[in-house]
Amino acid sequence: MKKTTLITMSLITMIMLGSVYTWSVFRIPVESFYEINTFMSGLPYMVSLWFYALSMVISGRFLNLINMKKFAFIGVLLIVFGWVMAGLTTTIFGLVIMYGVFIGLGVGILYGIPIMIIQSLFNKNSGFYTGLVLAGFGLSPLVTAPIIKTLLNNVTLHQTFMLIGLLSFIILMITSTKLTSLDKSLEKDVSVGSKIKIDKVFIILYFLFLFGTTIGLMMIGLSYQVGVQYYDFSPSKVTLAMTMFALANGMSRLLFGYLSDRFNLKNIIRLAVFILFLSGIIAYINKGRFFGLYLLSFSGFWFILGAWLAIAPNAIKTIYGLNNYSKRYGVLFTAYGLGAIIGVSVSGLILDALKATQALYLIIMGISLMCLFVLGVKKFTLGL
Structure with missing residues (x-):
């Protein structure tokens, strides 16, 4: 297979998988239909x-270039089943x-x-090619939010779920x-190796990744x-903003993938954390008064999540090599799952209790400063 075809199929696959990030478009219709609060509407996401x-961890223990076709088929079936059954619940x-x-x-x-x-x-x-695919x-x-919004405006919530399931089946079966x-000559198992060792560098990287993904x-x-x-702000303006947020998220993966190939890992992480800190400051000062500052600050939040998802896989390869790559990256990716639980649940509880967003921005700034402090202590970051 030509590498251009490989990149193209990977990109299309990732675009379909990334529709999980459009959940915020579903939240208001979900809250209305099920008569639930912010915390409850965040649970599916x-x-x-x-x-x-979790599935990254499990599949990472067994996935290799030889058996990946079976894994891909299972992944597609699970996604399609989930969308269709969501339309029936x-x-x-x-x-x-x-x-x-x-x-x-x-x-x-599939990811x-x-x-x-x-x-x-x-x-x-x-790093660059990984960032390109992750973009x-x-x-x-940018692609799926307008489609979902259009469907929600023309058909019911549950019909939208089922139509997305049908679209996912057609596209993902082709791309996967x-x-x-x-080619058989390219098939080599990169998952075989000794038991992975969790050292201090991995722990520091894990918690930095956890904080970045939690906020993102x-x-x-x-x-x-x-x-x-x-x-x-009007729904139409915010829908337009969502496309800009997605663009920031995608471009950051490409940019930080490129930077990961050329610069010191610690400095790249410092840059990501600093951008996150600035985004928190802008959001806190703005308080929703200016649409442009809302656009800028939330673009920063989306940008940093993309940056971390480009930094992480290349960091594992740079520090530890390809031996047990899938296993080690799978363990690191549990931080993403923990980040989802912590970030979504805490933010939902705060918003339901305070009915305001300012506390969230203070938390973001506090975590960013803590990460910058850790990155500044040499004994914590030797090996990064």
């Missing part, structure tokens, strides 16, 4: 991200199971396949079949709701 991370807990568990598991299985292929077959500039996941709302049809996932899940309900 939170559970989906947790099982997404009549309770919020049923939606949590169908959208959260099944779609989350399927996304996690690891393009990354493993790129890291295995692209010896030069693997599809981040840019997904093509993606997993590697929290704010991505709230973007539409904050813009419409808390800041009183």
Whole structure:
């Protein structure tokens, strides 16, 4: 298979998988239909991200270039089943199971396949190519949010779920079949190796990744709701803003993938944390008064999540090599699942209690300063 075809199929696959980031578009219709609060409407999104991370760990222990076709087929079936059954459920807990568990598991299985292929077959500039592929996941709302919004305006919530399931089946079956049809000469197992060792460097990287993904996932899940309900911007303006957020998320993956190939890992992480800190300051000062500052600050939150998802896979390869790559990256990715649970649940409880967003921005600034402090202490970051 030509590398251009490999990149193209990977990008399309990631765009479909990244529709999980459009959950904020669903939240208001979900709250209206099921008559629930902010915390409850965040549960399907939170559970989906947790099982997404969990399946990365499980599949990472067994996934390799030889058996990936079977994993891809299972992943597609889980995603399609989740969307279709979400369209049939009549309770919020049923939606949590169908959208959260099944779609989350399927996304996690499929997500690891393009990354493993790129890291295995692209010896030069693997960070850039990984970032390029991951840009599809981040840019997904740019494509999928307008489609979902249009469907919600013309058909019911549950019909929208089922139509997305049908679209996912058609596209993912085509891309995953093509993606997993590697030449036999390229098939080499990068998962075989000794038991992975969890050292101090890995622990520091894990917690930095945890903090970055917690904030990113929290704010991505709230973007539409904050813009419409808390800041009183029109739904059409916020929908337009969502496309800009997705663009920031996608471009950051490409940019930080490129930077990961060329610069010191610690300095790249410092840059990501500093941008997050600035975004928190802008959001806190703005208080929803100016649409432009809302656009700038939330673009920063989306940007940093994309940055971390480009930094993480290349950091694992740079520090530890390809031996046990899938296993080690799977363990690191549990931080993403924890970030989903912590970020979505805490933000939901805060917003339900305070009916204001300022506390969230203070938390973001506090975590950012703590991360910058850790990165400044040499004994904590030797090896990064």
